[in-house]
Amino acid sequence: MSVSLYYSAHRATPLTETESASVARAVAAHRASFPYEDEESLYLYDQDADEPESIINGSTKMPFNPGRLMPVIAHVLDAVTELRRAIPGAEWRVHMDDLDVAWDEVEGYSLPGMRDADLIAELEAAHEGY
Template structure:
């Protein structure tokens, strides 16, 4: 069974040129720092705007290897956090299949325990 993280942003105005450039910079930087070459990273399949007001959308399939799950999830949610901060005034929806990922103004997108170093070490995914 696979689990994916889905992310989308909606607003009445399409992305501006500077916002599109900012999104592209975030994607390039986060792709360059992704921890695994053989896993799916941030994947945007809609950028700009459509008739429903969706200005950005994408998904990432999480690895089947449990040792990689937490590092990939953390990286993807941190990436989406940066995207949200680069694109103002949008309504965001981030979820893992049927579970919404909460937003926190200080921490961004995160799940409980996601940044717990002891938990990460126990799972084998973090040093």
């Protein structure tokens, strides 16, 4: 069974050209800096013409390797944080299956432990036995 991180933004007005360019730059930068070639990174769906208020929709499947889980979560949530900051006035929803990821004005999107080096090392060590 796989777990995915989902992200979406809704607003009555479509993205401006400037916002679209900011989104494209952020997506390109985060994909280029993603640490794992064989894992899924930030992925935005094509815009649905039937839902004009839905301006951003995407998801990322989480890795099965527990040692990669936290770095992938951190990388993708950092990207979604950058997207949110580039698109004012939108209503965002970010969640990992049934778990909502809270927004913090200073930190952006984050989950407990996602940058904890000891936890990441422990998860990597646990995976070595597989």
